[in-house]
Amino acid sequence: MxxxxxxxxxxxxxxxxxxxxxxxxxxxxxxxxxxxxxxxxxxxxxxxxxxxxxxxxxxxxxxxxxxxxxxxxxxxxxxxxxxxxxxxxxxxxxxxxxxxxxxxxxxxxxxxxxxxxxxxxxxxxxxxxxxxxxxxxxxxxxxxxxxxxxxxxxxxxxxxxxxxxxxxxxxxxxxxxGINDKGRTEPVPVPVKAADSVEYGRYLASSVYDCTFCHSPGLESSAVKMQHPETLLSGGFEFDLVPLGGEGKLLSPNITPSETAGIGKWTLDEFKHSMVSGITPGGFILRPPMPKYRYADDVELAALYTFLRSMKPNDKVVPPPTGGRPKAEPSAEPEKMFSSLGCATCHAPGKAYEAKLQGAKGKAPEEVAKWIRNPESFKPGTQMPTYEALVDENNALALAKYVLGRTGGSVSEGTTP
Ligand code: HEC
Ligand code: HEC
Ligand code: HEC
CATH class of the missing domain: 1.10.760.10 (Cytochrome c-like domain)
Structure with missing residues (x-):
């Protein structure tokens, strides 16, 4: 949730x-x-x-x-x-x-x-x-x-x-x-939907998906943050990872087109892939609370990209989260993969989706392996990343067996039990 x-x-x-x-x-x-x-x-x-x-x-x-x-x-x-x-x-x-x-x-x-x-x-x-x-x-x-x-x-x-x-x-x-006590008396139009429309991208980012709230510093609403172009989308909103079962703090990243501090080097395809699959071009897992936008269509994603590109690059560097960012690195040993692929950041004890692993209980390993590579084909809106590009079928099967072995007991954070 x-x-x-x-x-x-x-x-x-x-x-x-x-x-x-x-x-x-x-x-x-x-x-x-x-x-x-x-x-x-x-x-x-x-x-x-x-x-x-x-x-x-x-x-x-x-x-x-x-x-x-x-x-x-x-x-x-x-x-x-x-x-x-x-x-x-x-x-x-x-x-x-x-x-x-x-x-x-x-x-x-x-x-x-x-x-x-x-x-x-x-x-x-x-x-x-x-x-x-x-x-x-x-x-x-x-x-x-x-x-x-x-x-x-x-x-x-x-x-x-x-x-x-x-x-x-x-x-x-x-x-x-919270409270917005200004009643809407005049209609508020939705801008025309088009991939190259800065206006449509801005509307999605600020009024529907609220990227602007999470990716700009401070607690004010997006409407207020939109009035501050100097910090808009430059990252630095502080999330406490503890309620999510993590440790320390996570500052939202700078997503202005700065080549040094933001996502200026990302191509449209890389952006789209990250937003939908939850894995960045650099191989980092996007953890909650960053949503996966599995329901967004190509035109929406392109418009978001067009809008982000239209912004002035902001070179403010956001400090990395405590403990670093989990990077997806496949390795052949399943318990190592469980931690190196970031599975543990969501499924280890105390993490946000610890209990969800139990969904695999009683399923055939082949079925679970398919889930691991393409969870969205089983559950279209899932927040679990798409691992297809990182995990081949053999590795997925090994992981599946490892996970199934754990669904009876508790899942340790990527180390031997
Ligand atoms: C960030 C989480 C969040 C999002 C996003 C969200 N809601 Fe809610 N919604 C809540 C919470 C929390 C309450 C209030 C529960 C309470 O009163 O304790 C609520 C209450 C409501 C209620 C009042 C229900 C009742 O029985 O009184 C409606 C209707 C509603 N939401 C519709 C929507 C719709 C439609 C959307 C999408 C446009 C939406 N919500 C998006 C968290 C959310
Ligand atoms: C609920 C808060 C939240 C919302 C809403 C949100 N993000 Fe994020 N976003 C984050 C956090 C936190 C991270 C860092 C995740 C991590 O490192 O594990 C992130 C990471 C990212 C990244 C990766 C940046 C990098 O340098 O690796 C991009 C790109 C991004 N978000 C774009 C967006 C866009 C575009 C939207 C709106 C469509 C959006 N986000 C909505 C919180 C949010
Ligand atoms: C960003 C969080 C996140 C990460 C990272 C993640 N998962 Fe998941 N996983 C979920 C969620 C959420 C569900 C539950 C599906 C749902 O309700 O959307 C899930 C469900 C599962 C299930 C249950 C499938 C079923 O049949 O019900 C398995 C198995 C699983 N994950 C394995 C893995 C493995 C292995 C990795 C690492 C390669 C991984 N997950 C990484 C969020 C994550």
Missing amino acids: MKKILLAIGVLVALVLIGAGTAMGVATHKLNKTYDYVALPNITRDSSPEGIARGEQVFRAVCGECHAGGGNTKPVGGRMHDFPAELGTFYSANITSDMEKGVGAWTDQEIARMVINGIDKSHHFRPMPPFPNMGDKDVAAVIGFMRSGHPDFAPEKQQPPRSELTPPGRMAFAFAM
């Missing part, structure tokens, strides 16, 4: 800086008040075949990351383990079409306002980072998909508890990334 609000150490610092007492009072007030004055946007579901297809693309890449987790494709909500404990205990909501536990009884406009403003049917703020600049057409498409009769949205009765914010979490949502 997603990760977007992952711990930014900065929150705690902000708490001290703002002057705790009064600010906390203001925060609590902002979080609890009734936002009935925020206009419902004039947006109705787009139920055309194109609308539903587009809605599925956005929903699976963005909403599903938080609302449908744990290997589930149904958006029944659940505990979001990779949210930092310092900000609270987070649960995403059931957004199936159940009339009571889901959003079956919400109008299209109410869902649209939740997406744009983070304000629910009863006019209260919910701790979800909103999408204030997502275009009307894309919001309408998402709702079109949610209301398309797709089996994933069939009513489900389970209901996760509400999220509970700690004081720093309250501060973070009240002042930095």
Whole structure:
């Protein structure tokens, strides 16, 4: 599940800086008040075949990351383990079409306002980072998909508890990334989709996929970060790896076209491959919270690249993460590969996807080997990287047997048990 609000150490610092007492009072007030004055946007579901297809693309890449987790494709909500404990205990909501536990009884406009403003049917703020600049057409498409009769949205009765914010979490949502109380009265257009469109790429990066939030320093929303071209996408947003089962800190990389500090040397194909497969041209594994954009199409990826290329190179060097970056290096011994290929960064005890390895239990080694090389052919949106280019069939089989040997017990971090 997603990760977007992952711990930014900065929150705690902000708490001290703002002057705790009064600010906390203001925060609590902002979080609890009734936002009935925020206009419902004039947006109705787009139920055309194109609308539903587009809605599925956005929903699976963005909403599903938080609302449908744990290997589930149904958006029944659940505990979001990779949210930092310092900000609270987070649960995403059931957004199936159940009339009571889901959003079956919400109008299209109410869902649209939740997406744009983070304000629910009863006019209260919910701790979800909103999408204030997502275009009307894309919001309408998402709702079109949610209301398309797709089996994933069939009513489900389970209901996760509400999220509970700690004081720093309250501060973070009240002042930095949460509440947007500007009702949308004018339509917000989606730029024309084209591979060479800087504008479309900018829209995707800042208003849909939110690359700008994670890849620019500070806790402010993307809308604020867009006003600061001098730091935009220059990296340095601090993630604490501890909630993800790692150690130390990970600063998001600089993705401006700087040849020394950013991704200026990457070709379009290298960029596309990294975004979808999760492995960079240099052989580094892209760990969570960096998503894999398996649902993005070629035109979207090219537009993102066009936009990134249009930016001024920023030569600010981001320090490497504590412990270095995991680099994909195949070796013949399975337990060594498990660590050198970065499997351990997700599957070792305490890591984000420790439990997922159990999915292999009872399967034939040949089947598991196929999964390891092309997990997306089994689970289209999976966050597991595509290892095909790094692991041949023999190595994959050896790894599969190793993994299967471990599914009964615990998996050690790439060393002999
Ligand atoms: C970063 C994680 C995240 C993303 C991305 C996200 N949500 Fe949410 N969503 C949440 C959380 C957390 C809540 C609030 C749960 C609570 O109140 O404790 C929520 C609440 C909601 C609710 C209110 C449900 C209810 O029963 O009250 C709706 C509707 C919703 N989200 C729809 C969406 C849609 C549509 C998208 C995609 C455009 C989306 N969400 C993207 C995390 C997310
Ligand atoms: C939730 C936060 C988050 C979001 C959203 C996000 N990224 Fe990332 N991204 C990261 C982190 C963290 C890393 C470093 C991962 C690692 O080293 O294991 C990363 C790595 C990368 C890299 C590799 C850079 C390098 O030098 O190796 C590229 C390229 C990239 N992201 C582009 C994007 C683009 C484009 C988007 C939007 C479409 C995006 N990211 C959205 C957090 C994010
Ligand atoms: C970035 C995180 C990540 C990395 C790195 C990673 N995986 Fe996974 N893996 C996952 C996720 C997530 C799943 C669960 C699939 C899902 O729900 O999307 C998974 C599932 C699996 C499964 C279960 C398959 C099944 O049939 O259910 C196996 C086996 C597996 N991974 C092996 C590996 C091996 C071997 C490596 C290294 C070569 C590796 N993984 C690297 C994230 C990762």
